[in-house]
Amino acid sequence: MEIKLKCSCGESSWPEWAIIELQGVVEVQPAFQDRMQNLQIGLLCRPSSQETYTFTVGYHELSGSKIPLKKPLLVLKKKMIKSDMEIDQNDSSRVELEVVGIIRQRILFKTRPKALISEPQSAVKEKVRAPCPVVEK
Amino acid sequence: MEKTEFGCTKGAEAVLNVPPKSSIPISYHPFFGPHDDLLLLELDEKLLPDVINQRVSFRGESNEDAVLCTKSKTYAVKFVGTSNSVFLVPPSDQFEVDGNPPIASVIKVAPGTMELVEVAPKIDKLRTLLLENLYRYDEDDQMHDSGLYQWNDLTDRVQASDEELKSALRVLSAVEINGYWRIVDDKYMDQVLKMLINNSILNDWSLSSLDENKVVESLVNEGYSRVIAHHCLEVYGSKTNGSVWELDKKRVCVHFARVILLDNGKMKMESFMEEWISKVPGGMVASLDMLEGEILVEKLGIQSWVYAFSVFSLPSDPANRFSRLFQERAKWEWKDLHSYIRDLSVPGLTSDGLLLKYTRRTQPTADAEPVFTAR
Numbered sequence: 001m002e003i004k005l006k007c008s009c010g011e012s013s014w015p016e017w018a019i020i021e022l023q024g025v026v027e028v029q030p031a032f033q034d035r036m037q038n039l040q041i042g043l044l045c046r047p048s049s050q051e052t053y054t055f056t057v058g059y060h061e062l063s064g065s066k067i068p069l070k071k072p073l074l075v076l077k078k079k080m081i082k083s084d085m086e087i088d089q090n091d092s093s094r095v096e097l098e099v100v101g102i103i104r105q106r107i108l109f110k111t112r113p114k115a116l117i118s119e120p121q122s123a124v125k126e127k128v129r130a131p132c133p134v135v136e137k
Numbered sequence: 138m139e140k141t142e143f144g145c146t147k148g149a150e151a152v153l154n155v156p157p158k159s160s161i162p163i164s165y166h167p168f169f170g171p172h173d174d175l176l177l178l179e180l181d182e183k184l185l186p187d188v189i190n191q192r193v194s195f196r197g198e199s200n201e202d203a204v205l206c207t208k209s210k211t212y213a214v215k216f217v218g219t220s221n222s223v224f225l226v227p228p229s230d231q232f233e234v235d236g237n238p239p240i241a242s243v244i245k246v247a248p249g250t251m252e253l254v255e256v257a258p259k260i261d262k263l264r265t266l267l268l269e270n271l272y273r274y275d276e277d278d279q280m281h282d283s284g285l286y287q288w289n290d291l292t293d294r295v296q297a298s299d300e301e302l303k304s305a306l307r308v309l310s311a312v313e314i315n316g317y318w319r320i321v322d323d324k325y326m327d328q329v330l331k332m333l334i335n336n337s338i339l340n341d342w343s344l345s346s347l348d349e350n351k352v353v354e355s356l357v358n359e360g361y362s363r364v365i366a367h368h369c370l371e372v373y374g375s376k377t378n379g380s381v382w383e384l385d386k387k388r389v390c391v392h393f394a395r396v397i398l399l400d401n402g403k404m405k406m407e408s409f410m411e412e413w414i415s416k417v418p419g420g421m422v423a424s425l426d427m428l429e430g431e432i433l434v435e436k437l438g439i440q441s442w443v444y445a446f447s448v449f450s451l452p453s454d455p456a457n458r459f460s461r462l463f464q465e466r467a468k469w470e471w472k473d474l475h476s477y478i479r480d481l482s483v484p485g486l487t488s489d490g491l492l493l494k495y496t497r498r499t500q501p502t503a504d505a506e507p508v509f510t511a512r
Contacts, residue, residue, distance in 0.1 A: 001196070001197065001198060001199070001293055002194050002195070002196050002289075002292050002293050003194060003195040003196075003203075004191065004193075004194045005188055005191065005193040005194055005195070006191060007188055007189055007191050015149070015228040015230070015231065016149055016150075016153065016228065017149045017225060017226060017227055017228060018148075018149035018152035018153050018225075018226040018241075019223055019224065019225060019226070019247075020152065020163060020223075020224040020226065020243070021221050021222065021223045021224070022221060022222050022224075023220075023221055023222075024221075024222065025222055026222055036165045036169055037165060037166070037167045037168075037169060038164055038165065038166075038167055038238070038239050038242070039164060039165045040162050040163070040164045040239070041163045041164060041165060041224075041243065042162075042163055043160050043161070043162055043163070044152065044155060044160060044161050044162075044163050044241075045155075045159070045160035046155040046156070046157055046158070046159060046160065047157075047158065048157055048158065049157040049158075050157075053155070055163070066153075071179050071180060071181055071182065072179075072180060072182060072185070073177045073178065073179050073180070073250060074177070074178045074179075074180055074188065075175060075176075075177060075225075075227075076175070076176040076177070076178055077174055077175055077176075078173075078174040078175075078176065079174075097176070097195070099188060100175075100231065101149075101227065101228065101231070103177070105153065106223075107152070
């Protein structure tokens with residue numbers, strides 16, 4: 001089977017996607033599990049003109065910075081192609097992958113969160129696992 | 138151009154361009170979910186033009202690990218998972234929603250990325266496929282319907298880039314006949330080549346200056362198809378200029394040696410040489426060094442025996458190649474071994490590296506020939 005990597009944007013550049021990466025897992029409080037749509041995770045703040053950021057999730061504040069990726073990441077979207085010929089010998093319909101975006105930088109928070117004392121309760125809390133290594137590539 | 142905190146930038150653009158001394162809320166997207174159809178592929182910057190020109194594809198059958206092929210190279214695809222939370226934020230014009238969507242929202246948490254490692258093409262399968270149904274004679278319309286492969290069938294089944302596939306087809310002396318890629322049976326090629334040489338002698342043509350049209354016509358008159366006649370020139374000759382061909386002495390001699398050994402199996406060296414020299418056309422000189430990588434010589438007592446052992450029939454991946462070589466012989470001298478491994482190519486590994494990885498090298502004295510055994 002051959003799956004072609006389609007690219008409909010031609011010569012023009014792909015739209016850039018963003019990555020916000022942090023250690024551990026962000027857990028939604030049980031009461032909000034099935035209505036996560038539009039739910040705010042946190043506040044991304046750029047305190048100065050430098051590319052350093054804080055991300056405030058519930059009672060916790062993470063510090064990190066924007067770093068360029070060594071190699072870009074392509075965002076691919078899998079699409080099923082409906083074939084007119086149903087007599088296809090194998091029943092699996094053909095798949096196509098389309099490039100829908102590119103990622104060249106990520107905002108990485110690799111420190112453990114700092115507790116904020118007087119922050120209002122948020123619907124989302126962050127649970128940080130035991131120190132887990134940041135994958136450095 | 139100042140943009141306020143809740144200005145018109147949204148989505149990924151907003152995340153990537155947060156103005157200094159400001160902040161933006163990050164939310165779950167109205168369509169947040171696992172989105173298994175969204176994949177991340179890490180790609181070297183230099184491969185991007187190939188993607189833009191749509192020359193990149195994933196290849197492999199359902200029971201194989203997928204590879205990614207550009208026009209000229211093959212890459213293994215490895216999924217690298219992460220324990221971090223990787224929030225993916227699409228640009229504002231993708232996954233559009235009606236109403237008043239959040240400023241910047243996360244569509245999915247990516248479990249990891251796909252990474253590429255350059256690998257050698259998996260071309261052994263190509264040989265296996267093409268050997269299923271050899272082209273044994275000009276079949277006209279009595280084609281068998283199994284074991285026949287068109288170019289697209291090959292790219293569907295063989296994990297190699299287009300250029301690697303084409304070059305492998307050349308090495309296998311495959312030819313496209315009626316849209317199908319075929320290997321022509323040695324015995325049939327033998328007939329065609331003998332007829333070509335015979336016709337050249339009868340017509341007083343020089344084997345180093347053959348007119349393509351005349352040669353092809355003479356073979357067509359003998360009942361061979363045009364494509365087979367042309368293939369015979371391609372396999373045993375090279376174009377010198379325009380439509381003039383020269384038969385390649387080495388390739389012609391090697392062919393006759395192979396056919397003799399195919400008929401006789403293991404032979405005494407003297408009788409082999411005698412028959413070989415008598416078979417090659419006049420003007421060509423058969424010499425043993427032409428048969429490097431084609432035959433092995435075995436000493437039994439004072440007698441030397443020779444048998445066919447062609448490098449082209451061996452597996453192309455190093456592990457299986459060395460295992461097959463050491464199955465044939467426990468100890469190899471360099472002068473024999475080198476012609477059976479020089480075609481191996483593994484990205485990132487030199488031939489010395491291969492020897493180090495798969496063989497043990499012993500050298501009884503400093504000036505003795507090194508001997509290689511299995512590791």
